[in-house]
Amino acid sequence: MVNTLQHSVVHRLPQRYHWCASAVGQVIEAQAVSGLNSEDDLIGLRLLSHSGESAWEIMQKIESALAEIQLVCSVVEWEGEPCLFVHRDDECAATCRLKSFGVGIAEPFLRDRRA
Numbered sequence: 001m002v003n004t005l006q007h008s009v010v011h012r013l014p015q016r017y018h019w020c021a022s023a024v025g026q027v028i029e030a031q032a033v034s035g036l037n038s039e040d041d042l043i044g045l046r047l048l049s050h051s052g053e054s055a056w057e058i059m060q061k062i063e064s065a066l067a068e069i070q071l072v073c074s075v076v077e078w079e080g081e082p083c084l085f086v087h088r089d090d091e092c093a094a095t096c097r098l099k100s101f102g103v104g105i106a107e108p109f110l111r112d113r114r115a
Contacts, residue, residue: 005065006102008058013044013078017085028076028085041088046081048106056082065101066094 015030018040028042045062047055059075059082066073066086071094073086086094095105 005058005061005098007049007104008047008062008102009049009104009106010045010047010062010084010098011106011108012091013046013083015044016088017042017044028078042085043088043091044078045084045086045094046078049104051081059084062098062103066097069093069097071097 017028017030019042020027020029028044031041047058050058056075062084063073063075066084071086071090073084073090073094075082075084077083078085099105
């Protein structure tokens with residue numbers, strides 16, 4: 001699995017999410033960032049390095065890698081792409097596990113406004 005995850009890059013989606021019930025079962029719903037933190041908060045990770053069918057395959061492998069350390073997560077289509085959702089409290093463990101498999105974690109940076 002290590003070779004297939006190397007050179008993959010994910011980034012954290014900007015919103016917080018939670019599971020909600022709908023007519024078709026459990027679905028993900030974005031929450032207002034200004035809302036209060038909840039035990040049910042999820043964070044989402046999206047692949048930057050792959051698209052299409054290969055993105056789904058990589059996300060399933062990432063999900064399996066996290067399941068090996070008993071992290072509860074789900075790959076769900078969000079805005080037309082496969083995204084991995086994990087509990088907010090497990091974010092650090094998830095990103096550490098992914099880094100150990102060679103997955104890059106893209107992080108935002110602030111531009112210097114003086115330039």
